[in-house]
Amino acid sequence: MIINHPLLGQRDSSEFTYLGDAKLIERPDPDSETATHDFYKYAYLRDNPAGWHKELWFHEAGDRSWLVVTRNTLTHEISKVEMARDVAREKGRRR
Amino acid sequence: MRYSGFQVIKQALNNHKGWKPAWRDSEPQPHYDIIIIGGGGHGLATAYYLAKEFNGKRIAVLEKGWIGSGNVGRNTTIIRSNYLLDGNEPFYEFSLKLWEGLEQDLNYNAMISQRGILNLIHTDAQRDAFIRRGNAMILNGADAEMLTTAQIKKRYPYLNTEDARFPIKGGLAQHRGGTVRHDAVAWGYARGADSCGVDIIQNCEVTGFKIKNGKVLGLETSRGFIGAGKVGCAVAGSSSRLMAKADMRLPMESHVLQAFVSEGLKPVLAGVVTFGAGHFYCSQSDKGGLVFGGDLDGYNSYAQRGNLPVVEDVCEGGMAIFPAFGRARLLRMWGGIMDMSMDGSPIIDKTHIDGLYFNGGWCYGGFKATPASGFCFAHLLAKDSPHPLATEYRFDRFERGRMIDEKGMGNQPNLH
């Protein structure tokens, strides 16, 4: 698979390590009443869809940036690559 | 029909015209007491033990394609019980014991071959870890033996023990481990279940659950609605897709694992050997092909095919220990979809929905578990309580912090 890095252009996927579902960006609030259960769901449960999947890839052998890759798990086709930073900021995260 | 040497001679005299299909091609009935979803090894074994050991009544297995089209027909056929943790080892040793009696039990030749498995050691730390593992195995009634390099060389002369980046310093052997003809496991269980009255319904995909007031009443399928008292799901790599239809999210990701077979060779490899400094394992099939594999591709996939970086990695691992095999040509390669759980261990449990039971999360090691998984799942379905050897395989272990994480990797499925 080739990942079209927003800053570096086309890179082989073997330069990256894979973390999984991009929902991991949305960390639950540790101060919430339901934090224990929220963190269980956050850490252990996954949608695991067959089809389009937004996922986190880390450019370990490159610029060490985190990317959000939109990829089809049935065909391995990649339709979109974004900087994880930008995605997180759009969701209202400051860092 | 009972299979025997006498039967082979008798049929030969009759130009082999008397053989019957090994199982019936059943039409779905409107209602079953218990329906198993998934005609892989685990689903078929579950149906067999339900019918035979637990006096199940009307039982059906629903398979979306043909039985054995999933991982049971795609794996590299290794059986072993060399686990470390208490939640796992007694279960896998039970499975190995069931394998040892399986062909007699099923009256079916599954080509079970206890040719032994050898895990190579390359460092002192690894030796310590494997001695501990071997002791855990022995404590649980399994066999284990630490071998020296000289002992290993005798049985595996082609191993590169010295002139290597990772010299081989010894190994942990389980002599009762080995290989099995995987298709024959699906066929043998199917035939056994069928002869106990189980309906095996192929080309029947489950598309939805009928659930009312928290109780499952039946299944929507590509061949119409089928009512059920209880439903057991055993669909391996498709687990998340299936259970999503019951609004469940699982502690699981689906990943692709590749396997490879070389052209047929004369006997060169006596047992199963695993590399300890990279991910590569290899055995030789009875046809002569080298059967080998290694790591997962590492990203979520339902594609049943992998990519080239892992092919390269697996072959490098092979070349590191068996340089001579570099001359063999590759015949076939393929992929299967693994139900990778968050701690690398399986789940055999009830769900929160009444009458709905789940079996999955087998990762890349579920073939060896087939008999015990079927037995324990049948026990759960019949008695509504877990089999004593499968009490740790519960859904809630993640929330309770009781993970069974053999490798200590944490909740990162692609690392297990």
Ligand SMILES: Cc1cc2nc3c(=O)[nH]c(=O)nc-3n(C[C@H](O)[C@H](O)[C@H](O)COP(=O)(O)OP(=O)(O)OC[C@H]3O[C@@H](n4cnc5c(N)ncnc54)[C@H](O)[C@@H]3O)c2cc1C
């Ligand atoms: C390349 C590879 C190598 C492996 N090597 C080993 C090994 O050496 N040793 C080992 O112990 N394990 C190994 N495994 C793992 C092992 O094969 C699996 O863990 C095990 O086979 C899974 O259980 P199963 O046989 O029931 O799965 P499957 O055979 O996959 O059965 C699941 C069935 O469910 C059906 N299904 C799915 N969705 C539906 C639906 N909606 N309705 C109806 N039916 C449905 C599928 O068609 C499939 O037939 C390997 C796996 C792979 C892919």
